[in-house]
Amino acid sequence: MQEQGQKKDVTGEKKAQSNGRRKFLKTAAAAGAAVAASSAVGPFIQTAKAKTTVWKVQSTWDAGTSGYTLFEAWCKGFIEKSGGELDITPFPAKSVAADNNALFEAVKTGVLQGMNPFTLYWAGKIPASVFLSSYPAGPDQPAQWDIMFDALGMKEIAREIYAKHGLFYVGHIHHDANIIHSKKPVTSLADFQGLKLRVPGGMVAEAFQAFGASTVSLPGSDIFPALEKGTIDAADYVGPAVNWDLGFAQVTKYILFGPPGLMSLYQAVDLMDLTVNIGAWKRLDPKMQALVEDEVRSYSYKHYIGIQKRNVEALKKFEEAGSEVNRLPAEDAEKWRKAAIPIWFNWGRKDADAARVLQLQLDFMTNDLMGYITKDDLKGLSL
Numbered sequence: 577m578q579e580q581g582q583k584k585d586v587t588g589e590k591k592a593q594s595n596g597r598r599k600f601l602k603t604a605a606a607a608g609a610a611v612a613a614s615s616a617v618g619p620f621i622q623t624a625k626a627k628t629t630v631w632k633v634q635s636t637w638d639a640g641t642s643g644y645t646l647f648e649a650w651c652k653g654f655i656e657k658s659g660g661e662l663d664i665t666p667f668p669a670k671s672v673a674a675d676n677n678a679l680f681e682a683v684k685t686g687v688l689q690g691m692n693p694f695t696l697y698w699a700g701k702i703p704a705s706v707f708l709s710s711y712p713a714g715p716d717q718p719a720q721w722d723i724m725f726d727a728l729g730m731k732e733i734a735r736e737i738y739a740k741h742g743l744f745y746v747g748h749i750h751h752d753a754n755i756i757h758s759k760k761p762v763t764s765l766a767d768f769q770g771l772k773l774r775v776p777g778g779m780v781a782e783a784f785q786a787f788g789a790s791t792v793s794l795p796g797s798d799i800f801p802a803l804e805k806g807t808i809d810a811a812d813y814v815g816p817a818v819n820w821d822l823g824f825a826q827v828t829k830y831i832l833f834g835p836p837g838l839m840s841l842y843q844a845v846d847l848m849d850l851t852v853n854i855g856a857w858k859r860l861d862p863k864m865q866a867l868v869e870d871e872v873r874s875y876s877y878k879h880y881i882g883i884q885k886r887n888v889e890a891l892k893k894f895e896e897a898g899s900e901v902n903r904l905p906a907e908d909a910e911k912w913r914k915a916a917i918p919i920w921f922n923w924g925r926k927d928a929d930a931a932r933v934l935q936l937q938l939d940f941m942t943n944d945l946m947g948y949i950t951k952d953d954l955k956g957l958s959l
Contacts, residue, residue, distance in 0.1 A: 628655070629864075631664045631689035631856060632672065634679060636697070636848075638797050639668035641821040642886045643751060643814070643879075647692055650875050657871065661864055664690075669797055676795060683853050684742045690852035692749070699778035703926035704737050707933040708748070709847040712783040712916035715941065715948065716844035718750050718880065723940070730936055737929045744857040746850040747872040750880035752887070753839035754846050757819060757828040758810035759803065761900070765908045774799055774811035779919050780842050786915040796822065803827040814846065815839070816894060817886035825897040835906045842912075848879075917949070921957045931959040 633651060637644035644666075651666035672688055673679035676697050682688040695709040707714075708730070715721060724730040725748050738745040756762065762771070769788035775781045777793040784791055794802055796818075799811045804827045813819055816831075834841040850872050857865065895901065924934035941948035 628660055629662050629860065631662065631852070632667060633664055633690035633692060633850075633852075634667040634669070634672050634682070634688055635692035636669050636676070636679070636694055636796065637692070637818070638822065639671070642817040642883060642890075644668050646879050646882045650871075650878070654871070658864060658867060662860070662868070669795065683851065686853050686855060688853070689856040690746075690850060692848055692850055694776065695748070695847050695849050696776055696778055696780075699776075702737060702741065702929070703923060704734075704929040704933045706778045706923050707930060707937060708734055708849075710753075710840075710843040710845040711779045712842045712919065713913045714844075714916075714920070715937065716838065718845050720940075720946070721748065721750075721845050721847060724937065728936060728940060730933065733929075733933055733936070737933075738851060739854060742854050744852050744854045746852060746857075746869060747876070749848040749850060749872065749876045750845070751848050752815035752818075752846060752880075752883050753834075754812050754814055754843040755816070755819070755840060756810055756812050756832040757803070757824045758830045758832065759806075759828050760809060761830050761902065762810060762832050763902045764905060765911055772807070772809045774802065774808050774813075776812070779916070779923055780812070782919050782922075783842060783912070783916050786919075800824065800827060812842070815883060815887045816890035817883055820890040820893055825894050825899055829899060831894060831899050831901045833901065833903045835904050835909050838909075841904060841909060913953075917953055918957060921959065924959045935959060 635644060635647045637647055648666045651664040654662050654664045667688075673682040676693070679688070679691050679693065680698065680701060683691045696706050696711070698705040710716070710721075715724070725734075731745070731747065734745040756773075758771075762768065765787045768784055771789045773784055773789045773791050774794045775784055775789075775791050777791075781791040781793065792802075792808060794808075794811075796813055799808075799813055800823050802808045803811060803824070810828070811824075813822070813824075833839055834844070838844060840846075850868075860868070891901075920934060924931045938949075938954070940946060942951065942954075
């Protein structure tokens with residue numbers, strides 16, 4: 577009897593183990609199916625051997641700068657993330673296309689498949705682009721730009737505009753606010769009178785001209801020699817990290833920020849983007865297009881955080897090298913605002929696309945949720 581009882585127990589134990597294994601295998605299979613079905617988990621899984629598509633993408637970041645090293649690392653990660661289907665080869669500024677105009681044409685014609693520019697560089701070709709990045713006295717927080725692009729339809733409008741030029745606007749990329757380095761002290765808007773100043777052009781140049789500055793547009797790599805030779809007295813460019821990399825501490829002594837709490841009055845959220853040749857974009861299958869869009873969104877965050885970390889480190893280096901940091905007084909913010917808002921409307925009237933983007937932003941800024949500008953600010957101005 578005892579033997580039979582023991583046999584019964586063993587049989588029951590084996591049956592329980594067998595049921596447990598079956599349950600585990602079913603659970604594991606279900607979990608595996610869920611992972612395979614999810615496009616958000618892990619790298620893109622290649623279901624069949626496919627030919628690798630190679631994109632050549634040039635940035636406006638100079639080689640060796642903090643911005644370019646982040647961009648380069650991101651590009652080189654695509655071959656793994658795409659399961660071997662998309663390989664992005666990065667190039668620094670001027671390496672394939674010699675200047676900004678050449679870069680635009682190289683992507684448009686397919687010599688390059690893509691570019692990573694400062695969006696407002698196309699003010700002369702696409703007037704609406706001045707409103708697709710930070711502008712004087714405009715929205716000054718990164719989250720505000722995320723909302724306009726990703727929640728209020730500005731990305732779709734940008735894509736319609738760029739398509740007219742044979743380009744596809746993939747998405748915006750955060751990097752920094754812009755600051756000014758000068759050879760002589762600048763502590764107020766009044767100090768811009770007669771100053772020879774490098775700026776990117778467009779609305780930014782016009783706003784500084786309103787305060788007496790003599791402006792010139794130069795690419796980032798040309799700023800150091802212009803300051804060194806005395807061709808210019810001061811230069812706007814990005815933040816401390818990249819400006820340290822470019823050697824600005826060697827040719828300037830003063831750094832100018834905006835009023836307390838604001839890094840910059842004139843380009844508080846200077847955006848970059850990824851723009852590609854529209855034919856190259858259409859040759860990607862929809863799943864790969866979705867991967868690229870997701871990666872740009874993720875990279876925007878990583879790039880911004882990476883630059884800000886290096887900014888903290890670089891500003892300390894500037895100060896140790898003898899640079900003096902100044903801030904504009906708070907009362908200058910209102911003077912700047914009054915000069916800037918009419919310039920918005922001048923640019924908004926340049927074509928229907930510019931008017932459309934500016935109107936979206938005016939609706940956002942006058943909404944009580946934001947309360948950024950009032951109807952009194954806009955009195956007498958129209959598109």
